[in-house]
Amino acid sequence: MAAGTASSKAQTIADEVRRRIVEGQWRQGDRIPDEADLAIEFDAARATVNKALQLLANDGLLDRRRKAGTRVTVDPVRKASFTISIVREQVEQAGMAYSYRVVAQRESPVPDEIAARVGLAQGEVLVRMRAIHYADGQPFQLEDRWLNLHATPALAGVDLRQLNANEWLVRNAPYLRAEMAFSAENADYRDARLLETRPGRALLVLYRSTWNDLGPITTVRVAFQPGHIVGTEGNFWSGLHHRSRMPRANARQSP
Amino acid sequence: MAAGTASSKAQTIADEVRRRIVEGQWRQGDRIPDEADLAIEFDAARATVNKALQLLANDGLLDRRRKAGTRVTVDPVRKASFTISIVREQVEQAGMAYSYRVVAQRESPVPDEIAARVGLAQGEVLVRMRAIHYADGQPFQLEDRWLNLHATPALAGVDLRQLNANEWLVRNAPYLRAEMAFSAENADYRDARLLETRPGRALLVLYRSTWNDLGPITTVRVAFQPGHIVGTEGNFWSGLHHRSRMPRANARQSP
DNA sequence: GGAATTTCTATGTCTAGACTTATTCTGGTT
DNA sequence: AACCAGAATAAGTCTAGACATAGAAATTCC
Numbered sequence: 337m338a339a340g341t342a343s344s345k346a347q348t349i350a351d352e353v354r355r356r357i358v359e360g361q362w363r364q365g366d367r368i369p370d371e372a373d374l375a376i377e378f379d380a381a382r383a384t385v386n387k388a389l390q391l392l393a394n395d396g397l398l399d400r401r402r403k404a405g406t407r408v409t410v411d412p413v414r415k416a417s418f419t420i421s422i423v424r425e426q427v428e429q430a431g432m433a434y435s436y437r438v439v440a441q442r443e444s445p446v447p448d449e450i451a452a453r454v455g456l457a458q459g460e461v462l463v464r465m466r467a468i469h470y471a472d473g474q475p476f477q478l479e480d481r482w483l484n485l486h487a488t489p490a491l492a493g494v495d496l497r498q499l500n501a502n503e504w505l506v507r508n509a510p511y512l513r514a515e516m517a518f519s520a521e522n523a524d525y526r527d528a529r530l531l532e533t534r535p536g537r538a539l540l541v542l543y544r545s546t547w548n549d550l551g552p553i554t555t556v557r558v559a560f561q562p563g564h565i566v567g568t569e570g571n572f573w574s575g576l577h578h579r580s581r582m583p584r585a586n587a588r589q590s591p
Numbered sequence: 592m593a594a595g596t597a598s599s600k601a602q603t604i605a606d607e608v609r610r611r612i613v614e615g616q617w618r619q620g621d622r623i624p625d626e627a628d629l630a631i632e633f634d635a636a637r638a639t640v641n642k643a644l645q646l647l648a649n650d651g652l653l654d655r656r657r658k659a660g661t662r663v664t665v666d667p668v669r670k671a672s673f674t675i676s677i678v679r680e681q682v683e684q685a686g687m688a689y690s691y692r693v694v695a696q697r698e699s700p701v702p703d704e705i706a707a708r709v710g711l712a713q714g715e716v717l718v719r720m721r722a723i724h725y726a727d728g729q730p731f732q733l734e735d736r737w738l739n740l741h742a743t744p745a746l747a748g749v750d751l752r753q754l755n756a757n758e759w760l761v762r763n764a765p766y767l768r769a770e771m772a773f774s775a776e777n778a779d780y781r782d783a784r785l786l787e788t789r790p791g792r793a794l795l796v797l798y799r800s801t802w803n804d805l806g807p808i809t810t811v812r813v814a815f816q817p818g819h820i821v822g823t824e825g826n827f828w829s830g831l832h833h834r835s836r837m838p839r840a841n842a843r844q845s846p
Numbered sequence: 847g848g849a850a851t852t853t854c855t856a857t858g859t860c861t862a863g864a865c866t867t868a869t870t871c872t873g874g875t876t
Numbered sequence: 877a878a879c880c881a882g883a884a885t886a887a888g889t890c891t892a893g894a895c896a897t898a899g900a901a902a903t904t905c906c
Contacts, residue, residue, distance in 0.1 A: 344858080344859065344860090345859075345860070346859080346860085354767070355804075357765055358765045358766075358767055358803055358804065359804075364762055364763070364765075370885090370886055370887080371886070371887070372886080380860080380861085381860060381861040381862065381863095382861090382862085382863095382887095383860075383861070383862085383889090383890095384859085384860060384861080386887075386888075386889090387859095387860095389887090390888095396674075397765065400886090400887065400888095401868080401869075401870095401886085401887075402867065402868040402869055402870090402885085402886055402887045402888075403867090403868060403869040403870050403871090403884085403885050403886050403887075404868090404869065404870070404885095404886075404887090405885090405886060405887080406886085406887080410762065411676070411677055411680065411761060411762065412761060412765065413674050413675065413676045413677075414674065414675050414769065415672045415673065415674050415675070416672065416673050416674075416675060416769070416771045417670045417671065417672035417673070418670065418671050418672070418673070419651075419668050419669065419670050419671075420668065420669050420670070420671060421666070421668045422666055422668075425666065506666060506667060507619055507665070507666065508619070510612055510613045510652070510667065511613075512609070512613055514669065514671070514823075515822065515823055516671045516822060516823045517820050517821060517822030517823070518773050518795060518820065518821045518822070519795055519818070519819065519820040519821070520775035520776070520793040520794055520795040520796070520815075520817075520819075521775070521793050522777075522791070522792065522793040536777070536791055537777065537793075538775040538776050538777040538792075538793035538794065539775055539793065540773060540774055540775040540795075541775070543822075548613055549610075549613065549614075560775075562775075563774070564774065564775075565772050565773065565774040566772060566773045566774070567770065567771060567772030567773070567798075568769075568770055568771045568772070599888080599889060599890090600889075600890070601889080601890085625855090625856055625857080626856070626857070627856080635890080635891085636890060636891045636892065636893095637857095637891090637892090637893095638859090638860095638890075638891070638892085639889085639890060639891080641857075641858075641859090642889095642890095644857090645858095655856090655857065655858095656856085656857075656898080656899075656900095657855085657856060657857045657858070657897065657898040657899060657900095658854085658855055658856050658857070658897090658898060658899045658900055658901090659855095659856075659857090659898090659899070659900070660855090660856060660857080661856085661857080
């Protein structure tokens with residue numbers, strides 16, 4: 337019956353507060369005791385209680401305002417976080433052979449749409465490259481990337497045809513800001529050909545742009561193999577395992 | 592040249608450390624000075640430096656291990672976080688009229704696939720409901736939901752046909768654990784009819800399941816209107832604005 | 847040489863106390 | 877009733893110091 341896993345004191349307090357909320361002892365909109373009182377109840381320093389409550393507030397479960405106190409959030413706006421790893425590692429971790437092929441690469445002026453997306457002047461010349469990532473020889477994802485050499489001077493000397501841009505950037509060009517968006521698109525002829533599927537198939541598409549203090553580094557459209565799923569809980573849990581549809585059985589666990 | 596926005600001291604330290612990493616002063620894999628040294632350099636208490644570095648570690652930029660020290664992460668596995676708000680608010684915030692319609696609702700045994708997904712015994716009886724959310728009369732998203740009354744006894748007394756389950760749950764049934772996944776699917780006939788589009792259109796689909804300590808609360812498949820985009824930076828920034836394709840011009844800003 | 851043990855160090859966490867700051871509340875003034 | 881000033885309060889942050897703990901490095905022992 338007792339929970340068990342002894343973690344930090346702050347975490348323990350956070351868990352207990354969360355429990356009280358989940359079990360309805362403290363209801364949505366209620367004001368909960370202030371830090372000082374909780375500190376007494378849990379026999380902890382106020383700073384520790386503060387840390388615990390901040391954890392829950394970051395989780396969106398609590399609403400804290402100076403002087404007004406801490407309340408249980410009425411409309412918990414919850415956050416879900418996805419981790420983006422390096423494609424090659426993702427594939428290799430699934431025990432499959434990774435390969436990579438650059439399909440096209442050349443300098444060209446940015447289309448207005450892209451320029452607007454990343455905040456560049458119209459007509460600026462960027463490097464555009466299209467590449468495919470394979471898992472066990474099957475196309476796994478297709479990337480269509482615009483690279484801004486001005487933000488990453490070091491890249492200029494590199495032979496992009498040889499190199500995995502994704503990987504190079506991740507390792508050598510830390511960014512300050514990133515934006516991502518998911519959408520779904522019907523595969524066009526080019527998508528279909530490169531991903532070895534039929535035009536019209538629904539593809540999960542990820543747009544990602546990154547900036548450093550010199551400006552936009554890169555913006556990329558990543559189209560995944562049909563059926564691919566991107567989920568929380570640490571990683572992509574790819575359609576890598578034999579293209580199944582909605583696998584994933586998962587055990588419930590106590591936190 | 593100077594940054595400016597005076598925030599907390601910990602944040603300032605974090606920003607400076609981040610800057611050094613981004614500008615290459617501390618490179619991937621490098622060990623950075625330890626907390627005590629940084630505390631001296633920044634004239635701060637060690638606890639403050641600790642907080643700053645933990646911020647960056649949570650961001651995936653630093654790798655910290657006891658005794659081994661703090662190093663700049665070699666393969667920054669970056670996290671992107673999406674916020675999930677209540678549909679109605681999302682729609683209304685875009686200045687559009689919200690409406691909601693329950694299409695079907697009945698009790699039925701869970702299919703094995705769903706049971707496995709949420710960790711229920713096969714054949715358990717859940718409530719299944721299908722509903723549509725409209726923005727200005729246009730179908731905006733379609734939800735296909737399984738509800739477990741055992742985990743939310745309070746729901747039993749409620750008239751589901753009247754109620755927006757999404758909203759009721761968010762407000763009254765806090766969860767302990769959630770899982771989400773995105774995928775893309777071609778609209779089938781039912782999807783197409785309900786979303787008033789053509790079969791085959793690529794739909795962004797979100798699967799979400801939640802648990803509390805009594806077990807699974809609900810699992811839902813949400814299919815968005817074609818062209819819908821879900822992005823970081825706070826909110827879904829819906830295809831609500833007139834169904835455009837990839838709008839969103841955004842200004843760069845200094846943090 | 848290799849394994850087991852000890853030492854030592856950098857981070858993890860907590861504490862008590864102080865100060866800061868955003869807001870609410872209160873009471874007084876027009 | 878509307879407005880404004882000041883008091884009160886709860887969270888936000890920082891500090892100095894302490895102890896805990898993981899794990900690397902050095903040492904001892906076989």
